[in-house]
Amino acid sequence: MFRKLLSLDILSRIRSPFWQKSIGINVVLILLALYLMLNFLALGFFLDKFLMHFYPDADPIQVFNRFFLYYLVYDLIMRFFMQNMPVTSVKSFMLLPIRRSRLVYYLLAKSFPNFFNLLPFLFLVPFMFKAVIPSLGLAAWAWLALCGLLVFINHCLAILLKRSFMIRPLAAIGLVVGILTIAWFDFQGVLPFSESFGRWMDWTARNTWGLLLPLSVFVTLVYLLYRLFYSNIYLDKLIRSDKEEASNSGSLDWLGRFGKIGRLIQLDLQLIRRNKRPRVMATMSIFFLLYPLIVLQDGLENKMGIAIFVSVFTTGLFMINYGQFMLAWESSFFDYLRVRQISIKEYFESKFYLFGLSTTIVLILSMLYAFVYPILPLFFVAGALFNMGVSTFILMFTSTYNVRKIDLGKGAFMNWEGVGASQFLLILPIMVLPMLIYWLFSLWAGMYGGLAAISILGIIGILLKDPILDALARQFERRKYIMTSSFKKD
C-alpha cells in the first residue's frame, strides 16, 4: 500500500502543472537549479580554505561545527516561514480503505524530501570528503550522520513549532527573543553556546555511540508528529481555513472620487493588499530600495552605466515586479473585465497612473541618497521618467502575451505561476535600452547629455500617452480571445 501511495506521489510530481511550460522555460529553470546546486557544492569544496583563511589557528572542522549551530537556527527560521506540511495531499485518500496509520506514515515520509533537507548535504558531503575524512577517518561518517540528524530534527521541530504557534502566536515572539538573547550572549562570549555545541559535535563524531542522543531526540519528535497527525486527520483540522475576516480598511473608497480610473486603481490596490503573492512582491520592492547601497558601495566613479541600471531598476522595481504579470493577475476575473463596460484603454490608463504613482513614491524616498552620492538623484529622476514614459508601455505590450493564469491564493516563494516567455522578453528592453541610450548620448554630450536623453525619451512617452494607449488597445483586441481561453486552463 505504501508503495502504491508513493508511486502515485511520483506520478503527481511528474504530471504537475509546474512542468506544463514551454520547453525553453523548463530548460532555463533546470539550468538555474543546477547552477545553484553547483554553487553549494563548490562552497562545500572550498569551505575548509575559507575557514582556514579566517581562523588560521583553529581546526576547520571545529570552526565548522561551531558555526553549524548558527546554520541550524537560520534553517529553522527559514523552514518556519517557507516549509509546509503536504497535508492536502492525503485529502483524496481519506475515503479510501487505507489504514489511518499508513496515511500518517505516508504524510511524514512525503514531507522529508524537500529543499531544506537536500540543501545542507550539497555542502556537507564535499566538505566531508575534502576535510573531515582526512582528519577523522571513518568517524567522518558519524559526523555526517550527526549533521543529517540535526537537520532532520530541525525539520520535525519546524512542523511542531509552526503548529503550536498557530494556536499561540505570542509564543513565537518569545522564541525569537530567546534566540536573539542567546545569540547575543554567545557573541559577547558570556555564555559560549556555539563553542560548547561545536565541542559536543566533535566529541560525538569520535564517540559513535554518542549519536544515540540526537537519534533518540529525532525518534521522539517523529513519534510526536505521528501522534499529532494521527489525531488530526480530519478534513476540518488538517486544512486550516485561512479565511481572513474582510477588512474595510483596505477598501480605499476615496479613490472612487477620481472616476473610473480611480476605481480601477482601487481595485488594483485591493488586489495587492489582499492576496499573498502580490503583497509579498510589493513588500520586497521596499527592501530593494537599499539595492543602490550594495551595488555602489565603492562609489560612483566610472560606474555611470551601472548607475543608470540601478536607477531604472530601483525606481521601477515595483512596477516591473507587479507589472510583468499584468492581466495575469486578473486571470481569475478576466471574463468580468471582458464583459463589463471597462475599456482596455481605461484599464491600461489606470495602470499608467498606478505605476507613475509608485515610481514617484520611490523617487521621493530615494532622494535620501543625495546625502551619500550627491549626483545620484539626477540619475534617479532620469530613471523614473524613463520608467513612467517607456517601461510602462513595454510592460503593457508584453502583458498581452501573458497567457498563464495566476491563482491569487498561492504564496510567493518558488511560485512560477504566470511565468512565460513575456517575462524574459521584457527584461531586455527595460534594462538594456536606457544603458544603451545613455552610452550613445554621453559619448556625444557627456554625462548630462546622456541623462537628458533618457529623461526626454521618457517625457515624450508620457506626452504621447493617448496614442500609445490606443495602439496598445488595438494590440489587446488582437490577443483577447487567446488570453480569455488560456486563462481558463489550469
Add this chain to the structure above:
Amino acid sequence: MIQIHNLSKAYGGHIVLQVPELEIPTGQSFGLVGNNGAGKTTLFSLLLDLIQPYQGEVRINDIRVNESSEWKDFTGAFLDESFLIGFQTPEEYFEFTGSLFGLNRSDVFQFLERFEVLFNGEILGKRKYIRDLSKGNQKKVGIAAALLGSPELVVLDEPFANLDPTSQIRLKQLIRELDDQKTVLISSHDLMHVTEVCERIVVLEKGEVIKDIFTQEDTLQELEAYFSV
C-alpha cells in the same frame, strides 16, 4: 434584440456549435436546455464576445458584438466565477459594478433591497470576501450583479445550480418579477425551473438546435419525453 446568423464554433477542427439562424426579440425570456456538452455555455460565450466564432456572427441591436462594445452598456451576465472578483467583499463588488453604470453607493444598496429575501442574510454585512463564500452564495452575488444597473439584456448560465430549494424558488420569483422589456437568457439542466420561468425554450444537442418551442401546458412533458432516452 439578438440576431444570430450562420454561427458556428469549432475546436481543433471539430464543430461544437452550429446555429444557422436564431432570433431573440426584445422582452423575451429565453431558456436554453441541453445535456452536458450540448453547447449552451459556448453559445452564451459567443454572445458575450468571450470567444471568437469560427464562422458567422452575433448581433445585439443590429451591432456585431465583436465590432463594438456598445452592448456592454445594457447587458448583465453571470456565467461562472470568473465574473466575480474574489478578493472583494460582496458590497465592494456591487459598488464597483454599479459604478460602471454610474450608480452611487446608495443607488446600489437601494437596488439590492429586492434581493434581501434571496440573500437570506448571508451575503451583506458578513465581512467576508467573495472567495470565502460558499458556491451557492457566490452564485447569488453573481446573479444580483448581473441584474444591477437595470440592463435590458440579462444572460445567466445555470442560475439554479448550487442553490438550495428555497433560494431556487425565490430566484424564480425574482426572474418572473423582472419587467417585460428585459430580455432574459437562461440556461439550465432543470427542465421544470426553465419551463416555469421562460416563454420560449430551445433545446440544443451536440451543438445544434433540435427544438424551438413556446412554453405551453404540456411543454414540460414534451421536454421530459425528449430527454428520457
